[in-house]
Amino acid sequence: MSTVNQTPATQSSALKDQIREFIMENLAHAKGITSFTDEESLMESGVIDSLGIFRLVSFLEEELRVRVGDEEINAETLKSVNSIEQLVLSKRK
């Protein structure tokens, strides 16, 4: 997707949409969960479990092309759609 004609705000929301969609289709649905807010803890709500963490990290690395170190895989960075977006943005700088 070309970023040339987009403002940072729309870039950011496109990224968020992508993250949210991945989580919805690949993690939430298999738990029978159909909605979650961008701020809520995905672990507490049960969307992400011990296997889901690694599917999410694979998605970040393969689809979003950011390298995530083992120490960066924790309850703060991967807590919610918002925090995941922040993680990706911080890596892209």
Next chain:
Amino acid sequence: MAYILQQLLTRSAARYPEKTAVWARGRNITYRELDRRSNQLAHLLRQYGIKKGDRVGLYFPKCVESVISMLAVVKAGAVYVPLDPQAPADRVGYIIGNCGIRALITKEDKRRGLDESTRSALEFCVMADDEPKSTNGTRTIPWSMLDEFPATHAPEVVLTETDLAYILYTSGSTGRPKGVMLSHQNALTFVEWCAATFEITSEDRLSNHAPLHFDLSVFDVYNTIEAGATVYLITEDLALFPAKLASFIETQGITVWYSVPSALTLLLLHADLNAEKLARLRLILFAGEVFPMKYLRQLADLLPHVELQNLYGPTETNVCTYYEVERERLASLEKLPIGIACENTEVFAVNDQDEIVTQPGGIGELYVRGPAVTYGYWADPEKTAKMVVPNRFQPNFEEKIYRTGDLVQLAEDGNYYFLGRRDSMIKSRGYRIELGEIESALLSHPAVREAVAIAIPDDIVSNRIVAVIAAHEGSSIKPLELQQHCATRIPRYMIPELIEFRDSLPKTSTGKVDRVQLTQESVRAANQAAREVVSQQQVSIS
């Protein structure tokens, strides 16, 4: 020698009053405090009407109060029922009703999630929240009330080792979970065997990875108390993140680890485990599912100084056999044995001719005998009679033995090896899952005419679950709707990942659904999908 669980605490509180007994979420409690608080809570429970043999539910995520509560309930002469804080409200409500649970020790956000009818049937709830939250409905008692009650001694109760201590609910094949009744004697038979075999001392630091409704936690909590050691309760924020978990094991100086193999595999694959960092770790126990040999070998090589033990046994007997990993055999062993019987337990395999297997090579269903064996299932005399049976091999006096439903083989080396199940119970991440319970949940949806749940073998979690459904004419249900429906009835780890729809399910010549064919088709499809992922990755690399 202790005959009831609370005596372990009384002893250790006298010997090691100032030692840390339990650590959880950055808080800790000494033996003296654990003893005092559990005394107070026990008096409170009695004051509010809890009598000997009553069931009290524990319904909140792991924290220091969890262990206080367990000890308090047994000190009150009652029976605790740990309830999975992540299970759907419907399932928890069912257990509360089935078990006749009169009161809960809980937190407000969990209590609130229960159905109104469940809540109003409870006589009272003791709230373990830090700050009392506003509540309405059932009588709720704040934790601060404990201060009103005596701390120096437990209430007067007459208990013997044959009294129940706790009830653990496991998946039931007919659609509802069943409560395994465990006495003080059952628990202590296990605890004493562990204490002698693993030589836990007051210097040890045990982790508790398993949920408290899972019997692995009995070792973590009670062997800690028995030895005057310290237990570190591992909560979600650590358990989900292997790198953090490995750091935790290192910084807290954990010496003994007990978990399902998949937790160890995830640590192996995603954390930097090394012998230097984990120099204080001396013993790793694993149970609940088969440990894939390739991962076990890696773990054994990475941590050469750590003793590795494979423990085996259903909830109905806790651990009944064990095998200490012989590293020199690992390279050539195709499969890890479940080993030999624990002391004070007897096991034997019964073959198709109903004879006890004595010769190497013999195959049969594993039976367990001795004080580790449960009395049976709460309020389910039918199921109890099927599984906890009179010992027909010993005619001199009445005794019961437990049929595990596991097929085993006795080997030349004297060890038993697990071959498979007789029925459709499977393991996933160490959790016991009756495929029938999943099918019941699916069938309870009005659009579903036929349903089969299938287990697909997996490298890491033992099995993944998929389902094949035939819907009623004219209904247009989607997989997601069914998954959501399941989420209201069964725990998340039991929900099928994938749901396939067919017009009808293949049948065998006797008219029953052909599970074998469906399983073969599903496994083939899963392997094909995996191959496609690999070849896609290869394409993108090249």
